[in-house]
Amino acid sequence: MASTHSSDMQEYTLLMSAAPExxxxxxxxxxxxxxxxxxxxxxxxxxxxxxxxxxxxGAAAAFHLSVLSDDEPLLTPKEITSSxxxxxPSPNLEKGRDIMMKKKYKLPEMIFPTYITRVNAAVPxxxxxxxxxVILSPTDSMIYHWMTNSPWQMCYIxxxxxxxxxxxxxxxxxxxxxxxxxxxxxxxxxxxxxxTLTALSWNTRPARISLLGTVNFTSVEAxxxxxxxxxxxxxxxxxxxxxxxxxxxxxxxxxKACHLEFEQVFSTPPLGFELLQLA
Ligand SMILES: *[C@@H]1O[C@H](CO)[C@@H](O)[C@H](O)[C@H]1NC(C)=O
Ligand SMILES: *[C@@H]1O[C@H](CO)[C@@H](O)[C@H](O)[C@H]1NC(C)=O
Ligand SMILES: *[C@@H]1O[C@H](CO)[C@@H](O)[C@H](O)[C@H]1NC(C)=O
Numbered sequence: 706m707a708s709t710h711s712s713d714m715q716e717y718t719l720l721m722s723a724a725p726e727x728x729x730x731x732x733x734x735x736x737x738x739x740x741x742x743x744x745x746x747x748x749x750x751x752x753x754x755x756x757x758x759x760x761x762x763g764a765a766a767a768f769h770l771s772v773l774s775d776d777e778p779l780l781t782p783k784e785i786t787s788s789x790x791x792x793x794p795s796p797n798l799e800k801g802r803d804i805m806m807k808k809k810y811k812l813p814e815m816i817f818p819t820y821i822t823r824v825n826a827a828v829p830x831x832x833x834x835x836x837x838x839v840i841l842s843p844t845d846s847m848i849y850h851w852m853t854n855s856p857w858q859m860c861y862i863x864x865x866x867x868x869x870x871x872x873x874x875x876x877x878x879x880x881x882x883x884x885x886x887x888x889x890x891x892x893x894x895x896x897x898x899x900x901t902l903t904a905l906s907w908n909t910r911p912a913r914i915s916l917l918g919t920v921n922f923t924s925v926e927a928x929x930x931x932x933x934x935x936x937x938x939x940x941x942x943x944x945x946x947x948x949x950x951x952x953x954x955x956x957x958x959x960x961k962a963c964h965l966e967f968e969q970v971f972s973t974p975p976l977g978f979e980l981l982q983l984a
Contacts, residue, residue, distance in 0.1 A: 814857075815865065816980040817971045820850040820902040824957075829907035839958075839977065841888065841965040847958045848893065848910060850902050851980040853948065859983040860948035862890050862956060864922035867974030875974045883963030885922040890944055890978075891957040892917050902955065911955055917944030920978070922965065948982065 823833040826844040839847055853860070864885075872878060893911040896902065901909075920943060921928065928934045948954075958978055969977035 814982040814984070815975060816851055816853045816860075816982065818849045818851050818969070818978070818980070820848070820899070821969055822848045822902055822905045824848060824905050824907045824910040826907050832904050832906045832909075835903045835905075837968045837970055839965070839967050839969050841958065841960040841963060843961055846910070847978075848902060848905055848955065849958055849978055850895070850899060850953070850955045852899075852951075852953050853980060853982065854951050855948045855982045857982045857984055858947060858949050859945055860952070860954075861943055861945040861981055861983065862917065862920065862954075863943070863979055863981055864888055864920040865975045865977060865979045865981075866922060866924045867976055868924055868926040871974035872976060875972065877968070877970070877974065877976045879965060879967035879976065881922075881963060881965045883960075885960070885963050885965060887919040888922050888963070888965075889919055889957075889959045889961075890917045891915070891959065892944075893955050893957050895953050895955040899953070899955075910957070913957060917946075917956065919943070945983070954980070 820835040821837065821839060822835040823838070823840055824846050825831060825833070826846075841847060866872075866879075867875070867877075892914045894914060896911060902911075921934075946954075967976060
């Protein structure tokens, strides 16, 4: 019986060195020979059975390890995950997951801006009121302001253009000229009284702090088909920033080499510059 195990051992040399097993086997035989010369004492029999048991356990362990190390997993990753108790790093994560399951969200949550106000360098004292009309040109920028109470850690700002059939069905459209693939998003100062953002001129616009990044104002559908753009929101230069809890952000959207006009209306399908909370 012990020799059967011993020969099985040879298959698992990578997992368990054969040398100690052989040594153990030798030891058993050695002791066995030595003891046959004398009488088999109960102590010897006990020692022998302990050693044989150890060999058997070793063999079983080696077999078990080899099964685990096999290329084919016994359980699929999903089965393994579902058989474990879920460790929840944050209750909000669970809440977010529940909401996503319930509403079948495939996208991060989109937050509509509080204010959208035009500023025009060509007429620097002209005051524009906040509204829905978005105009970008080499002289026109839009000041966007968002307020959110996010259950999630990270946010980013995106130019979100729904697929064209959906836009047509939703009576939405945009007019554009030039390169829309790198529209600048600048972090600007948020005034102490955000009410001042309802009416701004070029001369009273909030000061630029830093360029957060650029966004590609082309159909999400086309972007999803472009494989190298997969997960682009997760990579620089698209802005991604901490936004857990109450967050306010004001940005200037600018485009040096394009003209873009549309109405940003709070309805589906989305069209415009959006704050997205990354689940
Ligand atoms: C479609 O949008 C245009 C302007 O964006 C508006 O004048 C028109 O009334 C809208 N039509 C419908 C059916 O909503
Ligand atoms: C924008 O600038 C303000 C003021 O410096 C800073 O507190 C905030 O974190 C910046 N926002 C981003 C998204 O970088
Ligand atoms: C912008 O998106 C389009 C797909 O709509 C893609 O072909 C193009 O390469 C993108 N440009 C940049 C700068 O990411």
